[in-house]
Amino acid sequence: MSKGFSNQIKESNMNVVLLDGAQHMITCTLLEYLDKIIINMAVDGEIDISYDIQVPELNVIEKPVRKYDHDFEDEEEETRDDRIPVKEEECLNSTIIPTVLIGAGHTLKNQVLASQIGHMMAQHTNKNIILNMSGKLFGKPSAQSEYHEKDSELLTMAKHLIAQTYLV
Secondary structure (H helix, E strand, O other): OOOOHHHHEEEEEEEEEOOOOOEEEEEEEEEEOOOEEEEEEEEOOEOOEEEEEOOOOOOOOOOOEEEEOOOHHHOOHHHHOOOOOOEEEEEOOOOOOOEEEEOOOOOHHHHHHHHHHHHHHHOOOOOEEEEEEOHHHHOOHHHOOOOOOOHHHHHHHHHHHHHHHHHO
C-alpha cells in the first residue's frame, strides 16, 4: 500500500517574540520529493520570499576549522597550567549560495539564513531545496540592515525549527 500525499508533509510550529516585541507564530511546513525538498517557513501565515538552494553532494562541505592562539611547546612549564586554548578563528567553507526566485530576498540577513539552512540540510541530504520564507522574521524591511541583538538567536531558532521538522 502506498503512502498518501498527506503523509509526505511534515509541520512544526513555534511561538517567538520577534524584534517588534510582539509574539508571532512561525510555522515550518516541509514537503519532500525524490529530487527536492520544499520548505515553507511562514511568520503568522505569511510568506514573501523564495530561494533556490542547490545542495552539493553529502560530505562535500568541510567542517569548521579551529585554530588556537597559543603554542604550548615554546612556553615555560610554569605558565602552561595558566593558559587555556582560546578559539581564534572558526571558518566555514561552503559553496552554498542561495538564489532569490521571488521577493525581496536580497537583504543580507535573509541570505545568511537561507545559506545556513542549506548548509545544515546538506549534512542530511543532497536534494535541491526550495525555501519559501517570510521577510518579517528579521523585522520591517527598513530595519533589516541594522544589527539587532536577537538576530543570531532568531537565525538559530529558525534553523532548529527546520531541523526539528525534517528529522521528525
